Amino acid sequence: MYDCLVIGAGPGGLTAAIYCSRANLKVAVLEKMMPGGQVANTYKIDNYPGVPEVSGVDLALKMYDQALTLGVEYLPLEVTGIEKKQDAFFVKTNEQTLKAKTVIIATGTKNRKLHVEGEDKFLGKGISFCAICDGSFYKDRDVLVVGGGNSALEESLYLSSIVRKVTIVNLADEPTAFQNIQEKVKKTKNIEVINSSQVIAFNGDEVLKEVEIKDLKTNKVTSLKVDGCFEYIGHIPNTDFLKDLGILNDYGYIVVNENKETKIKGLFGVGDVIDKEIRQITTATGDGTIAALNAAKYL
Secondary structure, eight states: EEEEEEOSHHHHHHHHHHHHHHHOOOOEEEOOOOOTTTGGSOOBBBBBTTTTBBOOOOOOOOHHHHHHHHOEEOOOOOOOEEEETEEEEEESSSSSSEEEEEEEEOOOEOOOOOOOOOOHHBBBTTSSOHHHGGGGGGGTSSSEEESSSSHHHHHHHHHHOOOOOOOOEOSSSOSSOOHHHHHHHTTTEEEEEEEEEEEEEEESSSSSEEEEEEETTTOOOEEESSSSEEEEEEEESSSSSGGGOOOOOOOOOOOOOOSBBBBSTTTEOGGGGBOSOOOOOHHHHHHHHHHHHHHHHHO
């Protein structure tokens, strides 16, 4: 039996695992994807204390390596359910069921989709959610970015150094990204922002060739030829496997107290997957610290 099982290897989960290991707990991290979570898809991070500028992949791997060095066990498994019987948790995965005294959920979020005509057809064939992963495929070509927040504009800046032109389609009247990011976008010659508009369809043959954009003020629909599209319109919590536990709010996020513990004793939540206002790398690592220390107290 494990003292603690951490589900998810993003910054929150890896931090929790590191603190559990330092507390001499038998701990394992379960992760179905690569380490890092959403951080690994981030081109550049310049607001993490002590690290002036680093790629998301590099930061994620540093956390991962540190956890392994401290003796954390890493299991490439997908969790399908959790059940508590008496004082033990039974964590069901795609391969086996593991037993633990405490569980820390750090499953993060997944990208929200537009759910418009042609989207599913062209996923991976022109539509992507990761500029750092797929941006190089569009060197000297035209791409579309959907969204108006920090991620949309930051990834547009990254793409602008690779592609011929970036067109940003934003639902609101103005982007909601931080002002300094908006200023950088305005100064970048090959980025165009189209506000008060939405993508209503994707067209092409084997690959994406064109998008249909609707002006929300005039209802006029125009077609724009593009080679690729990157969507940054928010996230959905990865909590489908927790629906029967009664620990989620109406939006699917995990409800926790100040100790990052759910209403089920010994079950904790950290990072972007929990119900909170601010979701940053630093807040996730803070959550992981708090949950791990309280898991140790629980034991």
